Amino acid sequence: MLSLFCELLPDIERLSRTVPAAEITEAVLSYYRHGQPPEQPDGEDGEQESTDRVYSFLHDSAYIYAAFMQAYHMDLTTASLHWYQFRALLSALPQDCLFSRIIDYRGTDLADVPDGQKDFYRKMKRRYALPLPRSEQEKNDAITAALMNGGDLTGVL
Numbered sequence: 001m002l003s004l005f006c007e008l009l010p011d012i013e014r015l016s017r018t019v020p021a022a023e024i025t026e027a028v029l030s031y032y033r034h035g036q037p038p039e040q041p042d043g044e045d046g047e048q049e050s051t052d053r054v055y056s057f058l059h060d061s062a063y064i065y066a067a068f069m070q071a072y073h074m075d076l077t078t079a080s081l082h083w084y085q086f087r088a089l090l091s092a093l094p095q096d097c098l099f100s101r102i103i104d105y106r107g108t109d110l111a112d113v114p115d116g117q118k119d120f121y122r123k124m125k126r127r128y129a130l131p132l133p134r135s136e137q138e139k140n141d142a143i144t145a146a147l148m149n150g151g152d153l154t155g156v157l
Contacts (some may be wrong), residue, residue: 031083054106056130060099064090067099104127 070073071093081089082150093100105124108138113121 003093026093053130054103055086059130060102063099063102067097070097106130 055064060119065076068076068079068089072089074089095101095104102124105121105128108119108125109119111124
């Protein structure tokens, strides 16, 4: 994927001189979404969507690699896959792959878990938690620092 991006970078730079950045961005996002329209914000399509991330290509790369080896006997470092093929295979990974279970742990709402299993799911959620986005982590750090230094949250929240 990175090699494809590196190959296309000169074309993207050349294109950016004649095509508005918003159009380029929309084209890239459309490609990422398999040509499907963007997901509607909460409430517009009648369903509540979770904003919690359940996987990250960056942080879960080893789990994804292992899952593809387990399920498809495919080495992602040498396989030649179109992005759409990769996304389809990723979404169809069997439940017995560790990566699929990790996604389930991260996405499970503890309110829906029987009392006898809540401790297990809490432990798995902590073990496999994704790091907070930098901006969110910085905000949490600022709140913690403010609380540790007298509790004045003015300007932090």
